[in-house]
Amino acid sequence: MGSSTGQIFCITTFGESHGGGLGVVIDGCPPGLPLDLEAVQAELDRRRPGQSDLTSARKEADRVELLSGIFEGRTLGSPIAMLVRNTDADPRAYASFKDLYRPSHADYSTEARYGLRTWMGGGRASARETLGRVAAGAVARQVLTSLTDIEIVAWVDRVADLSAQVDAETVNRAAVDAHPTRCPDPAAAAAMDACIRAARKDGDSVGGVVRAVARGVPAGLGDPVFDKLEADLAGAMLSLPAAKGFESGSGYAGTFMRGSAHNDPFIPGPTPGSVRTATNHSGGIQGGISNGMPITLSVAFKPVATLFQPQQTVDVKGQPAILRAKGRHDPCVLPRAVPLVEAMMALVLCDHLLRLRALRGDAALTHR
Secondary structure, three states, X not given: OOOEEOOOOEEXXXXXXXXXXXXXXXXXXXXXXXXXXHHHHHHHHHHOOOOXXXXXXXXXXXXXXXXXXXXXOEEOOOOEEEEXXXXXXXXXXXXXXXXXXXXXXXXXXXXXXXXXXXXXXXXHHOHHXXXXXXXXXXXXXXXXXXXXXXXXXXXXXXXXXXXXXXXXXXXXXXXXXXXXXXXXXXHHHHHHHHHHHHHHHOOOOOOEEEEEEEEOOOOOOOOOOOOOHHHHHHHHHHOOOOEEEEEEOOHHHHHHOXXXXXXXXXXXXXXXXXXXXXXXXXXXXXXXXXXXXXEEEEEEEOOOOOOOOOEEEEEOOOOEEEEOOOOOOOOOOHHHHHHHHHHXXXXXXXXXXXXXXXXXXXXXXXXX
């Protein structure tokens, strides 16, 4: 089962949605890093259910336990293991339809691959698996901060057909977290809030888009063929539950432009001998390698598959059936997806940064 990612900064997540707990093992974290566990917990708090009335009512504190890899507050260079125990799992909500395949969930496809599945929640396919990613991403962010000036900010840019107006050059976390929707545009946030509530009232769900920017990324991260930085970012984002689309830089909008308008002219940078581009249609990546400009991307998330409406399906014997879902579920994943996108971005950038240092040494960070 593909539960690991990364070449140097490698993580493996474990656990199921209604099992004893979930967590992550991080291998390849540099030794001697002062690890701030409160910062790790803060990221988990942004991801946890029950943080507002727009999210699942499942009450999980999601308190992280450190099992290994740290001594006197510093990383040892050995594997770091972190665990979050499930305390409010309720498999009874799934018992009445354990023999039914839930539409657009991973029930059927998981059973087709492995020959069995856990019917209590989504098992490994549950969004609760992302606990380990967020914890690891918080560690990766601290590695990045110790070595570079990288700053990562994600936000809800669209819910259904409601779009925000956000400046990627100046948006900050405080503005993102100021509203439960995690949209930093107040007018759009209010409209998105009403849209999500209306969908929940109808027993339905809505999807949308999360955008993200990484500022202060040094030039030189990535490779020109199979390990392109944007390809690894795409793989990371599309590995998230409910993710259905990815764009880097101008994305699909670039197809409406001519090359003369889309090209990013080089100009002198802010320091002697440095360069930058006058525009950033490339999204900070050219030829699969970062060019020192902000990295911009977006991720499309589908509507939540669990609906509180009768749905047509079949049972495990292939007989027609009607699913009437129960349980506690988000009507929209977007607000809680923001820290997930940030975590995956941090993990990819951290891994590529350590790979660059391994290739060229510390001097690789002098041109940023």
